[in-house]
Amino acid sequence: MLILLLAYSILQTGQSEAGPIPASIELRDVASYDGQNSQRSLANVVWSCLSTILLCTWVxxxxxxxxxxxxxxxxxxxxxxWDPLHEAFTYKLPLFLWALLVPEYILAWAVRQYLQAGVISKQxxxxxxxxxxxxxxxxxxxxRLPADAPSVPIPLKxxxxxxxxxxxxxxxRRDEVPVCPLQFTDVPVxxxxxxxxxxTELKDRGKSDALTKIIVLFQTLWFVIQCIARGTQHLPLTELEVVTLAYAALNLFIYVFWWDKPQNVECPIRVYKTSTASHKESGEKAKEWGEGWASRWSWMLIEYTTGAQDSYVTISEQRSIPMFWSGRSGNDLQGIAGVGTSLLGSAFGAIHCIAWSSEYPSRSELLLWRVSCIAMIVVPFMVLIVCAATITGENEEKGWSGWIKFTMGIMAIICIFLLILSAWLYIASRIATLVIAFTTLRSLPPAAFTTVNWTTFIPHI
Incomplete structure (x- = not known):
């Protein structure tokens, strides 16, 4: 909603405000600005970016x-x-905001599920x-079946x-009582x-097929190709296009890791027990958060950042599977997923540096953009160090030397302390880049409206 409101205000005022664009050049003018390339309008830029961002954060x-x-x-x-609106505002909208503000976390969630799904499929x-x-x-x-429902226990091998x-x-079936989601270890093989x-039946339960995913991938790749083409022809990218490019690059990896996951499944498969049969969750007992509010919130921040929050959830007490549940994987898998996604997260922030030397309407917007870029690079890199320290500390059999473990441990403690202090800065930086991406549309350089001359990429015969 914030993005749509900003886009609407820019489209209403962008063409009427004075800026660096010469008065002789209209945004809707299709005449060539340099004699070779045609012009694109502000509406074209905004629509292309918003549609790509929507694909990257919702679809x-x-x-x-x-x-x-x-x-x-x-x-x-x-x-x-009432029920559809309640579902949208309490589940789908929060998930959309997570993907919009912290897309690296969605990627980390996808990687953890990908690794854990591979482990389960082999068993x-x-x-x-x-x-x-x-x-x-x-x-x-x-x-649970109704008390008067006849049933037969399923025999094992x-x-x-x-x-x-x-x-x-x-x-x-109205009398069947839902109990809880089931983990892999709760059900015998x-x-x-x-x-x-x-x-095939599982994929049929999903709301999208391979063709739909391929179309979305091609649309996202097409946007990336256009940005690369503008760079080769020395045409500037708007800040909104830079933000969209970062989303597109990151979400290509999300699509890869979730390619085999059914999408938007709403009805699970029912597994039955009789009304008198007990159910006890298998595996280790869930951990408990600290008692003091300060230590509790600090530890929750660390565990959720590194993807270890599932160890604190008792599935047998849940009505539905948690939003970011990826299974109780070992620290080794969590560390591997954390290192890879944190590295991509820093790259996500680095893409915003493409607009480091762009023309900004004010110096305050320029400084705020640069500070936000630095924060979006540094904060994920600190998470990378924490995850790397987890890997070196857990893998005793790999023979890490004592000084390496000690050094990584000290660095991890420092990074954890800095993460507790700077977590808010990352969210603020994400919001700042989104807002600046729209506010800078009010005053763009003339070359920003020049389209790519695709004929230069075709060899002349």
Whole structure:
């Protein structure tokens, strides 16, 4: 909404305000500015950037299954208006804002799920990475059958009866009681082989197919190619185009890691237990946050930044899978995911430096842009150091020397302290670059409206 309001105000006032553009050059003029290239309008620039950003922050995100218990005998107002709006503002909008303000975190989430899905797919015969993604994203949900529903326990390969069952008679699904999402370790491999759909069936549950993803990828790549072409012809990029280029480059990696993950699945597969059967979450007991508010929030900031927050969640107590859940992977996988995404996060900030020496309407906007660029490079790099220290500290078998571990530990402590102090600066920098990207549209250099002369890339015969 903030982006749309800013775009509307710029489009209303951008052409009427005085700027460095000569009076003889109209934004809608299709005549050539330099005798060879045609002109593009401000509306063209804004629309191209906004559509690409929307693809990168809304369409590219593959959320987990947000389970909602079915409600019966609802009025039309709640069913068709209130519930969809409530879902949009409490789940989809926060996820969109995360992708808009902290796209590196979305990438880190995608990488963790990709690595964990690969681990899971190797443990079940016939499973692919798509199955692993579906398991992690909350695709299997435990339900209890009604007390009077006839059922039969599912036997394991060892002929031992499992706690899971199948209904053998008629019962109303309205009387089934949702319990909690299931983790991979909660269900025996034998049961998963029986209950899991095929890869084709899982992809059919998603709201997009390979063709849709390819179209989005081509549109994003086309924007990147246009930016590169403008650079080769020494045509300036607007700050809005630089911001969009950074989103496009980062989201290409998000698409790669989530390519096999079903998108926008809303209904999980029901796994049944009888009304009298108990359910106890397998694996280690979830950790607990500190008691003091200061240490609690500081530690939460560190754990969420490095992607270790899943260790503090008890899935059996959740109505739905957490928004950024990627499974309780080992510190090694978390460290690898953190190092790679932090490095890409710093590169994301470095792309904004393309506009380091651009013409700005005021010096304050120039200084604020440069400070924001530095913050967006340095903060992810500090996260990289913390993740690298985690890897060196956990991998005893790799024989890291004592002084390397000691040095990395000291650097990690310093970076953690700085992260606690500067986390707000990163968010402020992201907001500042978005705002400046629109405010600078009020006064652009004439060359910014010149389109690329594509004929120069075609060899003359």
């Amino acid at each position: 590219a995100v593959h959320p987990n299954v947000h389970f909602r218990a079915e409600k019966h005998n609802q009025g039309w107002f709640k069913k068709w208006l 079940v015969p016939g499973w692919t990475r798509t199955h692993g993604h579906f398991m992690i994203m909350g695709g299997f949900h435990l339900f 060892s002929s031992k009866l499992s706690a899971f069952s199948v209904s053998t008679g008629h019962h109303s 034998d049961i998963l082989e029986i209950l899991a759909p095929t890869e």
